Amino acid sequence: MRMVTTMKNEMFETISQRKSVRKYNLEPLKEEAMENVRELIANVKPLYPDIAYSVAITDKTKGMFNIKAPHYLIFTSEEKKGAAENIGFVGQQLDLKLSAKGYGTCWLGGSKPQDKDSSPLPPMLCMAFGESVGSPHRTHSEFKRKPLAEISSGTDERLEAARLAPSGMNQQNWFFIAENNQIHCYRKKTKLGFTAKLAAIDIGIAICHLAMVSDEFSFSAQENVPQKKGFVYVGTVG
Numbered sequence: 001m002r003m004v005t006t007m008k009n010e011m012f013e014t015i016s017q018r019k020s021v022r023k024y025n026l027e028p029l030k031e032e033a034m035e036n037v038r039e040l041i042a043n044v045k046p047l048y049p050d051i052a053y054s055v056a057i058t059d060k061t062k063g064m065f066n067i068k069a070p071h072y073l074i075f076t077s078e079e080k081k082g083a084a085e086n087i088g089f090v091g092q093q094l095d096l097k098l099s100a101k102g103y104g105t106c107w108l109g110g111s112k113p114q115d116k117d118s119s120p121l122p123p124m125l126c127m128a129f130g131e132s133v134g135s136p137h138r139t140h141s142e143f144k145r146k147p148l149a150e151i152s153s154g155t156d157e158r159l160e161a162a163r164l165a166p167s168g169m170n171q172q173n174w175f176f177i178a179e180n181n182q183i184h185c186y187r188k189k190t191k192l193g194f195t196a197k198l199a200a201i202d203i204g205i206a207i208c209h210l211a212m213v214s215d216e217f218s219f220s221a222q223e224n225v226p227q228k229k230g231f232v233y234v235g236t237v238g
């Protein structure tokens with residue numbers, strides 16, 4: 001079984017204490033803190049480098065299930081196969097890094113910027129962030145998630161990091177098959193529309209968690225992988 005190193009354990013600690021924060025101190029963060037956030041944005045890695053995307057910061061969003069926060073990240077992307085998975089992967093790096101710095105965050109799947117932002121790409125979704133009212137963290141035992149046996153087969157220490165990933169409406173519409181030190185990743189087949197978009201973003205988020213606890217992360221679509229009924233194969237984490 002693959003072992004997770006000490007450095008990766010620090011990432012696991014961040015993963016196992018994060019939570020969605022829905023109550024914020026509406027005071028804007030200081031300029032130095034915002035500079036820090038811009039630096040985090042500049043350093044994220046995409047899952048698919050050939051898909052154009054952008055991450056911008058705004059203080060106003062609108063949409064279904066929107067929440068009040070001092071700041072929001074706006075994720076835009078070119079419309080292409082893998083775009084939603086890519087944004088999930090990119091955004092979750094920011095979610096974890098902001099959480100590790102003690103800020104609150106919350107993905108907002110139905111939110112859009114209130115004003116037209118400067119990106120020529122269409123907005124996909126947003127993420128609230130700022131200083132949380134109350135702790136931005138929780139303990140591992142407070143997570144409400146499906147058991148590993150329901151969302152995976154095979155054995156790999158990294159699967160727990162995927163299990164703890166956030167998902168739209170906590171649907172956890174994913175499946176993982178661990179074999180030969182690799183993890184095949186699947187998202188639930190859903191009808192077109194909002195739920196399909198969420199399922200694709202969600203698997204990108206879970207793949208980000210796997211990347212964070214992998215000593216050497218690789219991701220590729222392989223031939224001859226096992227099929228999982230009711231699910232679509234997305235790719236394999238090495």
Ligand SMILES: Cc1cc2nc3c(=O)[nH]c(=O)nc-3n(C[C@H](O)[C@H](O)[C@H](O)COP(=O)(O)O)c2cc1C
Pocket residue numbers: 018019020021022064065066067106107108109110111165166167168169170198201202205
């Ligand atoms: C893609 C995505 C979209 C989400 N959209 C919303 C939203 O619009 N409003 C909201 O309050 N929470 C939203 N959430 C947060 C989820 O409800 C939350 O992640 C899930 O219930 C698990 O809880 P946790 O993040 O505290 O672990 C979203 C999460 C994801 C991953």
